Amino acid sequence: MSSNRSPRALIGNLAVGLALLLIAFLLLRLHLGESWWQAPPLAAQWWAALAALAVYALACFTLWWCTRQRDDDSGDSNEPPVLVVWASQTGFAQQLAQRTAAQLRSAGHRTRLRAIDQVDAALLTSSQKAVFIASTTGEGDPPDHALAFLSQVMPQALSLPQLHYAVLALGDKTYEHYCAFGRQLDDWLRAHGAQAFFDTVEVDNADADALRHWQQLLGQLGGEAGDASDWSAPAYQDWRMRSREVLNPGSVGGKVFHLQLQPAAGALPAWQAGDIAEIGPRQSRAAVTQWLQQHGFDGATVLADGGLLADLLSRSHLPDSCDSRDANALAASLKPLPHREYSIASMPGEGSLQLLLRRQLRPDGTPGLASGWLCDYTQIGDRIDLRLRSNSNFHPPRSDAPLILIGNGTGIAGLRAHLRARIEAGAHRNWLLFGERNAAHDYHFGAELQQWQREGSIARLDTVFSRDHGQFHYVQDALAAHSDVLRQWLDDGATLLVCGSLQGMAPAVDKVILNTIGAEAHQALRIAGRYRRDVY
Structure with missing residues (x-):
């Protein structure tokens, strides 16, 4: 989301301002002319005012205590924390930074969440990993609270070869200087020797596709950060597996598969070279059946939304334990599997959407989540949940x-x-x-x-x-x-x-x-x- 102010927001601000002026005018009349207050407040009123003030002060302290910046000390104690920095004008970048930190923590990383005005040269030079969520306001300007960083930190001749970083830039393409501050931040970090985990992810007006892409890329920081449920689930379409072929038999590397997919109904949609296929992976039928038997559920149970329990389980993380015996309560507690992204290897004129992927193996030797689903568990003709995503940066x-x-x-x-x-x-x-x-x-x-x-x-x-x-x-x-x-x-x-x-x-x-x-x-x-x- 961009922090630029829309005309509707401006009209709203003017309306609030006029209302406040009207209230001030009405209150001003009480102070004109003769004295309107006939006696000092009673003792009970003084005590009531003090009590209200004390409650207000306690509420402010509680709010500060719950929202104060804290370092997370969970995870591997030998791993330096990942620095998560936000620069926000409206608060959206701060929310995304909090979500980013939470996803990293769920993967076992320690995190250090900071507003950009709390970041100095010493913090940057002592950090090994950092992610920046930066919004742009006005005509390419940084958020107000980032000005101190620009004037005090960026002019310094820092050397940051030890720092690996990523930037999520928020902006609005209707403005000329789209994502200008995020791009400026990325350029400055590169110029001072820092190494990018991946290219800057640019987000136009809180675009859900770009934010899902950011989530997947977080997995490149290590651990299982890429297995967190999507912040917004893709609206998949129904496709079918048409063919699958191993391209590298006898290779010393992992097997590489060439897949051809087609929509279950209708003609192929249009896409451009460079675009991405978002795939919704599923658990194998064997894994779902084993879980149902272990926990005493019937996969044919019809849920409140009309779907089958087994189908929902196939699209979800399978919980280690289940306290409820109610299928609908179980359904409500399930977390969906995250999507996976693959570069499209074909053009629509070839008659199919083609993918090329290497089957990944977990440390225990079992196939990875998405590559296992596509390369091992599906059969020709099986349903594939797929959504096309435009990747304008690679067109x-x-x-x-x-x-x-x-x-x-x-x-x-x-x-x-x-x-x-x-x-x-x-x-x-x-x-x-x-x-x-x-x-x-x-x-x-x-x-x-x-x-x-x-x-x-x-x-x-x-x-x-x-x-x-x-x-x-x-x-x-x-x-x-x-x-x-x-x-x-x-x-x-x-x-x-x-x-x-x-x-x-x-x-x-x-x-x-x-x-x-x-x-x-x-x-x-x-x-x-x-x-x-x-x-x-």
Whole structure:
């Protein structure tokens, strides 16, 4: 939500102001003319006034005590707390900061919640992890209470290489300087050596999609922060699994699956390259059946809303214990499973929505929540809860501009969609740099990519396979070796799209770009929207 004031809010403020002026005028009349008070207050009235004052003071103290800033000491005592900072004009950023801190605490992290005017250089230099929730007010201005941070902390020559951070920027796209303060904060942190967990998440007027995306990204701070229930559940549509294929049999890495999905009814909806599929995972049928038997419930029980208990359990966290024997009471206590996000690997013209995902395993060897559901538990024809989400930050550039695509692993999914869109648009000046483990097993979409290169749809194709002992070890090594070509393509107006691993690949690629073109040009690329990332 933006903290900019709407015309309706302005009218409301004027109305309240006029009402207060009218009340003041009426009270003023009591003081004009002759004395209107005939006697001093009685003793009982004095005591009543003192009692009311004491009650008011106690209420103020209680409110302060319950809402005061406190460090959370739960979780691993050896882990430094995550600093959660909010800058808010209307209070919405503060609410999101409190929710963010609560989600991190539920994952076992200690947290330190602070308003931005309570943050100084010493606190930043002593912190290792920090998240900032920053709103923008007026025409790109910071909230009022952030001015001290801007004037006293930001001018200092701080060195923050130890700090890993994330920024949630709140704004309103109807204003010219959208999310200006959040972007300014991100630029300042980067300039002083801090390292971003992921790119700034921008929220237009409390957009629920962006806030769900923020929730999922919080899981990258470690632990199980990404398993918290969504703050607002996606409105899923009914899709069906059409096909599923393992793309890397024999690979030393985890299995990678290629999925094709279609709506249960009607034609494929429209989407753009770079858009996201939000998937609503489910518990396996075996897990639900075992839980029902263990706790003595009948999965066929019809709930008050008309649904079946077994279906609701499949979409929920399964509780370890259950005190109630009433199915509706149980239903009311269940917490829904969080969504998962996947880059769409296809375009609508191909006749299906395609995904590429690696099956994740928990420490005990069991499949992960969403990847297990999609790769192990579903059957062809089964229902899949899915919702499309526009990802404007990763949409295609102009078709007449060159495009550089860099990624590794399953990050090829989002890059493939971009290549397909470019080919459909007749844009052939495309350079793909892709890295994986072994060419024999992990060259996802390899035959297709090589065909596109032969046809001239891909001008340059550089692949790097770390286990094959080739010329380059990782994709960033190939990019560095071709720095002259990178500089030339950027001089020609190319846009850079990076998709894949946040750990290792993305920051290493970013460092190569920075070293190749310099800090000023690097920042100019980001501001112009010619350097975009979809990393996880």
